Amino acid sequence: MKKEITAIKNFITKHKRMPSYQEIARLYGYASKNSAYRLIEKFIEQKKIIKDDKGFLSLVDDNHGLPILGSVQAGFPSLGEEVFHQSISLDEWVVRDQDATYILEVEGDSMIEAGIHKGDYVVVERTHQFKPGNIVIAEVDGDWTMKYFAKKDGKEYLQAANPDFTDIYPKEYMTVHAKVVGVVRRYE
Template identity: 30%
Template sequence: MNELTQRQREVLGFIQSTQSRLGAPPTLREIAGHFGFRSLTAAADHVRALRHKGVLTGPPRRARGLRVVSAAKTRRVMVEIPIYGAISAGFAQDRQQETKGCVPVDLASLGIPSTARTFALEVHGDSMIGRHIMDGDLVILEHGMNPRNGDVVAALIDNESTLKTLVMERGKSWLRAENPKYPLLTPAQELVIQGVMVALIRKRQG
């Protein structure tokens, strides 16, 4: 009953990110514009559903009157940073339970578009040193994003999340490993692409 659909999660995520980015929730027009709706009613329907399910509130008939209810859970995009390899097969659903570490990061403040499917990986080892990704770096990824040729993606190999470079050639996709432990090229179709790298954060060693 209280479950949100995929689309509703996307709309809620957009409302949240707009709130933290601009300091005010979006209008129905802005929601419709962001998702490409040609009708305001589409956005209004989603907002009505989110209101009905209790995750949105606020006075009616007021400009930018939306308020996200579960502020503690959802006001900011909290990126979950699992220890290397913690993400396993049942990705989308079980993500919450399987993360061992969690660091809150406000991606909107970085100008990085963040949705409900944004997550992060802490890099272990020098396997991606060819792409200048170092041990200890934080890689921000987006699940379900359409990758482009040369993008760094996370794939599930031997029950571990591994970063690879996506290579598209003659209509086929390959994953180029920068880690000698694995074959240099792997057909992308055989693997689950967990996410596409959208940003990287490196901190000075404490």
């Protein structure tokens, strides 16, 4: 079974998405999608793949965590010492509710002063619990955006973290669907 899950991981790395049942069948030379379906069901039983309430599949991160070696001064330089403290799984640290959490790639620069840049990935949690100051994913009059949730004089609106952008007040409706709980950026 390890070979099959590795092939799926490799597919995800290459294509940035889960393979379809038809693609899984092709990956392993199965004659039908039913064989691929049975394989996925085995992986779900083994908790290597999860299926959410809408039927979407995602790979369970089997990363056992990265070591925390200490802390580093971000102000004035100080003597550093590498001491193994513990390990941390980024999944466990950022994700509170696996079924309600997903990742979005950032486009645009309206949140740069919040440290969120084009090409970053935001970890997002579907929730109805948010307050002013939270960075949210919202639908405003049919368009989707990521901004700070704000409230003034009883009116809810969205606020960018870039002075080049104006506040967004809904003309018809605004629905907050999720809250940003983390940002991931890779430095090359």
